[in-house]
Amino acid sequence: MLPTPNTIVPDYRNVPHSHRLPTSHREVQRTFTKLSRQSLASLANQWLAKKNRDFCRPYLLGDRRLDGGDDDDEQYTPAQSHEELQEIYKQLAARKGGKREIQHRILDGDWRTGISMYQLATAEIQYLLDHTNSLRWTAKRLAKIPNGKNLSLDMEVTNDSEHLPRFQAQTFMANLARELTPLMKAHYLLIKIKTMPMTILRVYIHDSPYSTEASLALDNGSSDTARAVFFIWPNGSNFVYSSIANHFGQVISDDGRHLRDIVQQAIPKAFSRPSARYQLASTNFTTKSLDALLAYRGPGKSNAASGGWSIFQDHNFSQNALDFVASQNDHGKEKTGTRKDGAVGATAKAGPGRPKHSLEDKETSAAKRRREVAAGRFGSSAQPNDGLGLERVEVRIDDAFPAMPGAADDADADTSNVNEQPANRNRRGRPSLLDRSLDEIEELEDGDAWVPDVRVVFQGSHVFAGVRQLVEQGVVDGEKMPGWMTGEAGVTIGAVKQGRIRTKSGQVPGACV
Amino acid sequence: MATVESLDDDIGHLRDRIATLQAHRANLTSILLSQPHLPTRLEQRPVLHERNRRNAAKLVQRQSNRNLENVYRACAGVTAYRVKDPDPCAVDNGNILGVRVDVSVGGRFVETYHVLFNRPNAAHKTTLKIHKHTVPPCIPLHPLANKWLPLTRKSAEEPREQDLVKFGRRLRKELASWHLRLEALEKLRKDAQLPGPIAPRDGLHAGSEPGIVLNAFISDDEDSQEEEGSDEQDDAPRISSIDGDAAVREITLIWSNGRVGLFKVTKDGEVDKAAVRTKEGTRDASLSSKALGRIDGLIQRLEA
Structure with a gap:
């Protein structure tokens, strides 16, 4: 035929x-x-x-x-x-x-x-929704390319201004297809999910000049690589998650990666319109859990208040303004105590000094104190069963290596005086760096301190819940632990300088530009 | 013989009752503790143990702090507070200024948002920078911060003028108008007699579709124009779905006869642009022009 x-x-x-x-x-x-x-x-x-x-x-x-x-042998x-x-x-x-x-x-x-x-x-x-941890996602951000002419205009907030890229399904699909069809044939399915606040785009890449049924069936025998690419837009935000839909054990070949990149490059172009051009910016966030993505790079309140700051998300800390009941034995209240006490003026880490409560608990006062410290540092986040686990967190330490002869003494001193934070920092040997802005890496080379390339990788099913448990067990000192170890920086990869994850200057956390 | 169910029922009832009574007790406690002159009376009356007096005084103090805070929050809408960052490496010794925005809709407080500032610049102690916040991304926090709380550029030594009060005011306006739009969208659904949106994580497996396919139009199917319009012949098409984006700046209406309407909403709740298309793709100009106006009466205007 x-x-x-x-x-x-x-x-x-x-x-x-x-x-x-x-x-x-x-x-x-x-x-x-x-x-x-x-x-x-x-x-x-x-x-x-x-x-x-x-x-x-x-x-x-x-x-x-x-x-x-022929209907003889049909089942x-x-x-x-x-x-x-x-x-x-x-x-x-x-x-x-x-x-x-x-x-x-x-x-x-x-x-x-x-x-x-x-x-x-x-x-x-359907499989993706059934198993929200089945793929590895990278979160990106659609950032507006600053336009010299109307830079100030872009930032203006008026009654009808838009600060997010406009997402119109028809226009977007038409633009995307226009970008891609000369390069490859593809099948697109764009679906707005009802049960989660997001829109999924699946692109099945058909690497062929033909779009016929016969050619689709043909590439059956060719190399076994992942063909589908997923993109997810959480509603009402400018983030994009991308992933290659590889089946278990299937390799992602260079070809697959390359095709994914082509699609990925086409996405900001499809969003762009005259005088509003977008590009994809990295947000240093990769995880397998869709729920974690929606929590850290999602549409809600939690993007820029992770780790211990999670207490500000729920009604734990921000009770209704008309709720006058200041109950005495409210446990949630106790948890926020650390910060509250700090606000009143005591030291940050004093913990709620209310040992009377431990009567009904069998744990020792030290264990209880550790638990309270952990509660103060992690808030309501990093619970083992919250489903928001990050599997891998990688940081590079950009701080100067502690001076060799005094190193051991330093460690001793650290455990003895808890409250002298300024002294703490001075002992790191870089007092001059303390007050400077964090954004120049050249500073490191200019400085005379030795800054080796030290990397720390945490891996597990739920990294920050693990850190929390370590704090509760007393393995990690919860009071001197830097903030990024609580997950409050909201990144899975980053550089640490002076105990803080380095950010671009002037950037609002979780911001939408 | 008492069945397991009835026992479970009893236990459930008892638990409910306990919860109610506890709430009642807490309420009465706070009323009692809020009595005027209670501290003075506590001072004057003789007590058995001095410790009880101190305890009581502490409770009264706590309650009065709470009352004061709530009065400010309820009346001002935007309030500030101080917190301490427990991070030993935090800038400025972990001093944090919190700004709290309470949004009320229809006579009740629906949500509280926080913006937490630190002072990254030791030389200019008045320069604030957003450290953490709980403002959803559909609110233009960053442009607002850029305008009212600009930070020093690397070149310019002098910090630029910051205006926290104006920032707070604008932010509150954005948040409040967003909640009012959300409320208006809910009301539109009610006007059109539609069920509310599905609660997240509910009935994923109810046999229903997980979502709405947005690009069914892209199919190049030549013969897709068959039946499917069997319920089209109704004389009055109903509104079959009302959908808004997260910021409620755009509302999509779908009628049962395949007519689709797109409505742009300004932040203060005015429908300022409208496009209604029939299933065949022709524009319905009369409906589009009818839609313009306040968001509240949209359904009535369209059905009129």
């Missing part, structure tokens, strides 16, 4: 939703074996919904008649209508059983002619 002429000509179209991959395609197999029974049934029902039918045609009895088909008889299928999948969802049952029914039965791009995309997104 000769292909019709228009199928072999390279074209400038996107891969439409309705193009199908054969069910034996590796991507299809991988995605469908990962999904749970419940998700599969729910997906099948979505595909059969009236509005999606164009994109997800099942194999019905009518199709078999058209085929004039599943085709259904009469969409409604009948919907009923079947509803029953399957209600019943208990293995996921294979539904998986086989979908792949070998009702969609034996192929899984459409739309189905594959929704299936992968």
Whole structure:
């Protein structure tokens, strides 16, 4: 059978939703074996919904008649209508059983002619929502490129000014496709999630000059690399998370990375409009947990108040202005005590000196004190089960190496006098650096102190919960621990100078430019 | 025989009752402690133990502090306080100035936001810099800070003029107008008799779709123009969804006959731009012009 002429000509179209991959395609197999029974049934029902039918045609009895088909060895008889299928999948969802049952029914039965791009995309997104820790995400920020002419105008806050990039799905998709189609063919699915405050874009990269169904199926045998790229926009913010959708154990080849970069470069261009150009800026944040991303780079209050400052997010510290009940034995109140005491004028680390409470607790007063110190430093954050775990935090220490002969003495002195912070800093040997701004790395080379390249990597399922536990166990001194160890800097990679994560000068934390 | 359920029920009821009574007690305590002249009376009356007197005085003091703070917060809307950064490496010995914005909508305080400042410049002690904050990113905090709290550039030695009061005022205005817009959006939903938005993390597996596909239009399907408009023939199309962006600066209305309306809202709640398109893509100019005006009456104007 000769292909019709228009199928072999390279074209400038996107891969439409309705193009199908054969069910034996590796991507299809991988995605469908990962999904749970419940998700599969729910997906099948979505595909059969009236509005999606164009994109997800099942194999019905009518199709078999058209085929004039061979129906001897078939496992599943085709259904009469969409409604009948919907009923079947509803029953399957209600019943208990293995996921294979539904998986086989979908792949070998009702969609034996192929899984459409739309189905594959929704299936992968379903998996992503089921397993929010399945991919590694990098958070970026859409930053406006300063425009010399109307710089002051850009920063003006008026009644109808916008400080965030405008996100219009249609315009954005059209712009993105215009940027990308000359370079590659791709299938796009943009979906606004109801249950989480975000919008997901999945780009299935089809590295071919053709956008036909036949060419999609063709690259089955070629190299086994990740083809899909995910981007997430949290609602009402200027962050973008990007990730390569690699299956477990699948390598991300240079090709895949390169294609991802092409898509990534096209995204700020698709957001840009005349006199408002955007670029992607790094935010030094990479994690696997979507929940952590939404907490640290999300749409809510928590972006710039992590670590111990988390007490300012909830009603723990900011009670309702009309709530006059100042209860005595409120435990939440105790937790904020450290800071409150500090505000009154006592030393920061004195901890709430209320040892009477420990009567009902069996722990020793030292352990209790450590716990309270940890509560003061970490606030309500860094709980092992809060689901906001960062797996890897890496910092480079840019402070001068402590002077060698006095090093041991320093350590001793540190434990003895707790409250003399200025003295503490002086002993680091760089009093001149104390008051200077932090933004010039050249200062390091100019200074006469030895600054080796020391890097510290924390790794685990929830790094800062681990640090908190170490503080509670007394392994780490909670009072002298620098602030970045509580996670309050909100980065997963950074340089530490004078005990603080170095930031760009004048930058508001978690800011939207 | 008492079943497990009824016992559980009883326990639940008891727990509820305990909670109510505890709240009641706390309320009464604060009323008692707020009595005028209570400290003087405490001073005058004889007590068995001096310690009890001291304890009572402390409680009274705490309550009166709380009352004072609340009165300021409730009346001023923007209040300042001091906190101590426990970080031993914090700049300026961890002295932090907090600014608290209380937003009230419809006679109740709905949310509190904090902006925490430190003084990064030891030479210019009055220069404030935002250290931490709990303001959502849809509020233009950074432009506001740039305007009213500019920091020194590296070249210029002199700090620029900062105006914390104006900053606080503008920030409060932004936050309050945002909450009012959120409220107005909720009211629009109520006007159109739509259920509220799904609570986050609810019913992900209810068999419903996880989200709304925004680019279904991109399909190059030639034959997608079939049925699907079966419920189109109703004489009066209903509004089937009302959606706003996080800052409620843009509201999207979808009617049951596929008509889509986009409305731009200014910060003070005025619909200043509107575009309504029918399913075929033609513009509905009369509806668009009807939509302009206050956000509150949008539904009534559109349905009129």
